[in-house]
Amino acid sequence: MANWYKVSHVDEIEEDDVIQVDVDETVLCVYHVDGSFFATDGICTHEHACLTDGFVMDGVIECPLHQGRFDIRTGKALSPPVTVDLKVYPVKIENSEIWVQLGE
Amino acid sequence: MTIMEQAPLKAFGQEYVLTKKDYKPYLKRSNKHGLIRFGVHMGLIAVAAGLVSVTLGTWWIVPVMAVYAILLAFLFAPVHECSHGTTFRNRRLNEVIFWIVCLIYMVPPTFFRYAHATHHTYTQIRGWDPDMLPERMTASAYIKFVLGFTFWQRNIKWFLFHPFGKIDPTQRYFLPQSEIPRVVREARIIFMIYAGIAGVSIVFNPWIPLIYWVIPRLVGEPFMRWMRISEHGECEENGDLRENTRTTYTSGIIRYLFWEMPYHAEHHLCPMVPFHALGRLHEKFGHKLHAVGDGYMSINKDVYVKAKQKQGVTWDNPTSSVHQPVSQEFS
Numbered sequence A: 001m002a003n004w005y006k007v008s009h010v011d012e013i014e015e016d017d018v019i020q021v022d023v024d025e026t027v028l029c030v031y032h033v034d035g036s037f038f039a040t041d042g043i044c045t046h047e048h049a050c051l052t053d054g055f056v057m058d059g060v061i062e063c064p065l066h067q068g069r070f071d072i073r074t075g076k077a078l079s080p081p082v083t084v085d086l087k088v089y090p091v092k093i094e095n096s097e098i099w100v101q102l103g104e
Numbered sequence B: 001m002t003i004m005e006q007a008p009l010k011a012f013g014q015e016y017v018l019t020k021k022d023y024k025p026y027l028k029r030s031n032k033h034g035l036i037r038f039g040v041h042m043g044l045i046a047v048a049a050g051l052v053s054v055t056l057g058t059w060w061i062v063p064v065m066a067v068y069a070i071l072l073a074f075l076f077a078p079v080h081e082c083s084h085g086t087t088f089r090n091r092r093l094n095e096v097i098f099w100i101v102c103l104i105y106m107v108p109p110t111f112f113r114y115a116h117a118t119h120h121t122y123t124q125i126r127g128w129d130p131d132m133l134p135e136r137m138t139a140s141a142y143i144k145f146v147l148g149f150t151f152w153q154r155n156i157k158w159f160l161f162h163p164f165g166k167i168d169p170t171q172r173y174f175l176p177q178s179e180i181p182r183v184v185r186e187a188r189i190i191f192m193i194y195a196g197i198a199g200v201s202i203v204f205n206p207w208i209p210l211i212y213w214v215i216p217r218l219v220g221e222p223f224m225r226w227m228r229i230s231e232h233g234e235c236e237e238n239g240d241l242r243e244n245t246r247t248t249y250t251s252g253i254i255r256y257l258f259w260e261m262p263y264h265a266e267h268h269l270c271p272m273v274p275f276h277a278l279g280r281l282h283e284k285f286g287h288k289l290h291a292v293g294d295g296y297m298s299i300n301k302d303v304y305v306k307a308k309q310k311q312g313v314t315w316d317n318p319t320s321s322v323h324q325p326v327s328q329e330f331s
């Protein structure tokens, strides 16, 4: 069942930055890009690096370990060595709080 | 469990030298820095090629060819930088230049990228790092390396076998299954380009590619091997990047031509940082590095003497208990 989880506050993530949030067993990255917020899985699909240590630029997260790149909005793997897309999660803002939906 | 998850250890150390907040200002990408460095580098190569053409048939060709060959060998630097995707802000430009320099330098782009990524993950972890010096390195193994035998032996194998889908089983572990068709496709394209160059030159003038490309690549590669041995040679065989990777003090000219790669420990600790910011990174945490070398000559002397005496780190750490998925080669 899908549930919404409060993960952060809009003031807690700078523009072009990312934070890591753990919800139960799931490691998430929550991003602030062009005034909007997005959420993806927090672990790189190549060799399990923590994407929260990566670099956000032009709506793309670059993995800290081998510079593989993912589109933050769609999770699409953009360049080697990443080949498997990241899972993305619905995000909503209520009263300046960031909520992420997890589950089927 | 995948084969990569069986590794005993991964390289680490960034957390000891920099916080994430400190790291951010160094990450900025720019097209300008990449274009200037690449333009100057290719400009110097063009000038040297011109000098080769006017000194052909005289004794001057010897020093001129040496300089030209060394400038071509330094193209390893943009190969390496582009494999990280950090040369330019514009990723497409990065990939185009990556292809061009890989073709000249004679390495296959995607395969190199995966091998190099694995070198970063498992730096100096024997059995997992595909770029390590051989175990129990002897003086003759050192000489073989520096002369480029190992480099050419391996690269020729790549170029001859990858187009037929034959990838060395000991190197498959770092290549995702889904990327094998891409590696094979690239190898076929490169094979056809090289065959085309060979065909055209046989018809018109076989000396041109030999004089301006093949011979200088053979002559220049030992210089690059000699420099690159300093990056990890006689550094600790453990995962700590402050100890297992060396920054080498050298002249500003060498740093410029090598695209700041003498700051090698800084690069391994912060691989997302583009080449032009590595000097600033050195100012920030250079004092925290354990492996810093004073010039390529003295490092090579140390590596060679230890190899000759059958001593040093490659002799100290018998690793028979470690899983050995890779042939120990130096890229």
Ligand code: FES
Binding pocket: A044, A045, A046, A047, A048, A049, A063, A064, A065, A066, A067, A068, A069, A081, A082, B117
């Ligand atoms: S771990 Fe992310 S690109 Fe390799």
